[in-house]
Amino acid sequence: MFLAWRELKFARARFGLMGGVVALVAILVVILSGLSSGLVNDGVSGLKKLPVTAFAFDEETSIDSAFSRSTVTRDQLDDWAEQDGVAEAALFGNQLVNAEGPDGEAVDLALFGVAPDSFVAPTADQVLEGEGLDAPDGIVVSETIADQGLAVGDTVTIDRLGTELTIVGVLDGQHTYGHVDVAYVPLATWQEIHAGAMPGDDVRPEAYDEATAIALRAADDADIDLAAGDAAAATTAVSLEESFDASPGYAAETLTLDLIQTFLYAISALVVGAFFTVWTIQRRHEIAVARAMGASTGYLVRDALGQAAAVLVGSTVAGMAVGVGFGALLTSTPMPFALEPVPLAVAAVLLVGLGLVGAAAAVGRIARVDPLTALGGQR
Amino acid sequence: MTHPTTTTADAASAERRDGLRLADVTLTLGDGDSTVTALDHVSLTVPAGELLAVVGPSGAGKSSLLAVSGALTRPEFGTVLVDGVDVSTLSPARQAELRRERIGFVFQSGNLLPALTAVDQLRFALHATGRKVKDATRSPLDLLEQVGMAHKANRRPHELSGGERQRVGIARALVTAPALLLVDEPTAALDRARSHDVVELLAQETHQHGVATVMVTHDHDVLEHCDRVVRMEDGKLFD
Numbered sequence: 001m002f003l004a005w006r007e008l009k010f011a012r013a014r015f016g017l018m019g020g021v022v023a024l025v026a027i028l029v030v031i032l033s034g035l036s037s038g039l040v041n042d043g044v045s046g047l048k049k050l051p052v053t054a055f056a057f058d059e060e061t062s063i064d065s066a067f068s069r070s071t072v073t074r075d076q077l078d079d080w081a082e083q084d085g086v087a088e089a090a091l092f093g094n095q096l097v098n099a100e101g102p103d104g105e106a107v108d109l110a111l112f113g114v115a116p117d118s119f120v121a122p123t124a125d126q127v128l129e130g131e132g133l134d135a136p137d138g139i140v141v142s143e144t145i146a147d148q149g150l151a152v153g154d155t156v157t158i159d160r161l162g163t164e165l166t167i168v169g170v171l172d173g174q175h176t177y178g179h180v181d182v183a184y185v186p187l188a189t190w191q192e193i194h195a196g197a198m199p200g201d202d203v204r205p206e207a208y209d210e211a212t213a214i215a216l217r218a219a220d221d222a223d224i225d226l227a228a229g230d231a232a233a234a235t236t237a238v239s240l241e242e243s244f245d246a247s248p249g250y251a252a253e254t255l256t257l258d259l260i261q262t263f264l265y266a267i268s269a270l271v272v273g274a275f276f277t278v279w280t281i282q283r284r285h286e287i288a289v290a291r292a293m294g295a296s297t298g299y300l301v302r303d304a305l306g307q308a309a310a311v312l313v314g315s316t317v318a319g320m321a322v323g324v325g326f327g328a329l330l331t332s333t334p335m336p337f338a339l340e341p342v343p344l345a346v347a348a349v350l351l352v353g354l355g356l357v358g359a360a361a362a363v364g365r366i367a368r369v370d371p372l373t374a375l376g377g378q379r
Numbered sequence: 380m381t382h383p384t385t386t387t388a389d390a391a392s393a394e395r396r397d398g399l400r401l402a403d404v405t406l407t408l409g410d411g412d413s414t415v416t417a418l419d420h421v422s423l424t425v426p427a428g429e430l431l432a433v434v435g436p437s438g439a440g441k442s443s444l445l446a447v448s449g450a451l452t453r454p455e456f457g458t459v460l461v462d463g464v465d466v467s468t469l470s471p472a473r474q475a476e477l478r479r480e481r482i483g484f485v486f487q488s489g490n491l492l493p494a495l496t497a498v499d500q501l502r503f504a505l506h507a508t509g510r511k512v513k514d515a516t517r518s519p520l521d522l523l524e525q526v527g528m529a530h531k532a533n534r535r536p537h538e539l540s541g542g543e544r545q546r547v548g549i550a551r552a553l554v555t556a557p558a559l560l561l562v563d564e565p566t567a568a569l570d571r572a573r574s575h576d577v578v579e580l581l582a583q584e585t586h587q588h589g590v591a592t593v594m595v596t597h598d599h600d601v602l603e604h605c606d607r608v609v610r611m612e613d614g615k616l617f618d
Binding site: 002003006007009010011285286289290291292293294295296299300371372374375 | 442445446449451452472475476477478479480482484486490492493494495499502503504506507508535551563
């Protein structure tokens with residue numbers, strides 16, 4: 001690094017320009033990563049926090065709309081409960097509804113219908129404020145409901161049906177599904193709403209045996225044979241992870257953001273590669289002189305790669321610091337934005353790593369410089 | 380030309396050193412139809428402490444002589460002994476190692492690295508050849524002092540004149556204490572007065588430190604400072 005440091009200082013304007021591009025890319029990557037994490041949380045954090053291994057939907061339901069189209073019955077639940085490796089199985093209802101708050105304001109809710117004594121019901125230690133799920137018209141909602149101006153004790157009225165639900169508890173942390181706050185509601189109440197029954201209406205008896213899907217939890221150290229269960233219960237079962245694709249817009253959003261980030265990594269690697277290609281060509285005569293003096297290829301390549309690593313690490317760290325600072329401002333806005341350390345660390349490693357790959361491709365030219373060209377006139 | 384007193388250590392190392400011996404060296408350049416015999420059965424001995432000038436027209440093979448002597452090219456036949464080591468059959472990596480250990484180059488117009496100050500040029504030469512600055516027989520600053528450049532030790536090449544660059548280039552070639560110093564047209568970019576200064580410096584260093592020096596030049600004015608002059612024409616050497 002003897003030569004590398006002195007060159008960085010000497011040609012600081014040129015290295016600064018290239019480092020600036022990498023830093024700007026790093027800022028963009030941080031913001032996209034935050035947006036991506038934020039959208040994932042908005043889309044499926046309610047599902048992620050369920051103690052569920054897999055969901056079984058009705059047979060031949062296409063996954064991209066399974067949570068809105070599937071209907072399963074208690075018979076299918078019983079078939080699943082007998083399967084090997086299934087520790088617990090429960091009916092799970094999921095429906096997006098429009099409602100009105102106490103002051104007539106619009107409130108969107110994702111109603112998760114669960115039996116209060118089943119394993120999918122929120123546990124006491126998940127409840128931040130108020131009580132757990134119990135009363136037939138009591139709902140337990142995501143902490144983010146506060147953004148809609150609601151709190152424990154408020155009553156919401158489901159549009160068209162007029163069903164009134166009272167917030168009895170608030171959960172710790174964000175529980176959202178399809179960008180809408182989750183409200184846990186007792187299964188029977190969910191079934192009445194799902195059947196489209198107004199308060200006091202008669203509900204056809206079968207409705208009380210139906211739900212959207214069967215939530216499954218595998219026994220410790222056991223795997224559930226999804227195919228065997230599907231065959232026995234006439235369902236289509238997917239793992240919890242795969243069920244995220246059933247959340248509205250989830251697959252499209254994550255794919256788009258992942259694609260943009262992939263392009264940014266490629267652009268950054270190419271910019272670094274192009275810079276070091278030009279830089280190495282410019283230095284060809286100097287490299288020839290150093291080699292004529294007896295400097296080994298390994299020495300010169302290590303020096304050049306060390307230089308690239310110094311610029312990449314410096315500019316990535318600087319860019320990420322700015323990005324995180326900017327992101328901290330965004331997290332306090334309603335925008336879906338979340339800075340999570342793991343994706344950021346992965347992004348930093350990718351930026352530096354791919355940049356080094358680009359630089360390595362360029363400085364490979366050092367090995368091809370003939371020291372003989374040091375003799376004769378300059379350039 | 381007086382031979383100033385040297386320290387006993389310098390004298391001892393000078394005696395051990397063997398200079399340059401070329402025996403029946405032939406080098407052909409190009410391939411296929413257009414081959415040129417750059418060196419035609421050249422034999423030459425340069426003992427330690429001698430400054431040899433090689434003159435001759437362009438394309439006579441002077442640069443090839445430097446390339447073969449400096450282990451930058453392998454000849455087709457003949458042997459090249461640098462300080463007693465046969466370099467004519469070494470692999471490129473071993474050639475580089477030999478250049479590190481025994482050979483110094485002075486290039487046209489210095490060929491200094493633009494990012495480095497004068498003293499760092501010398502430190503880089505030590506660093507790139509696996510030596511430690513504190514172990515150098517002559518410290519970079521002392522050496523700059525001896526070539527009259529101590530007052531500009533912290534200047535970069537673009538802040539130095541042509542003659543100053545060449546002095547730094549000579550100091551850089553000498554800092555690794557080579558047995559053989561190969562000098563390529565050192566006065567090409569210099570005026571008369573500076574040319575004499577630079578070649579005088581080369582002669583002085585050659586004599587004081589027991590180096591075998593081969594200087595290729597077009598400049599007949601500076602030959603008075605050299606111990607011996609040979610002429611090259613069409614790849615052949617004439618005394």
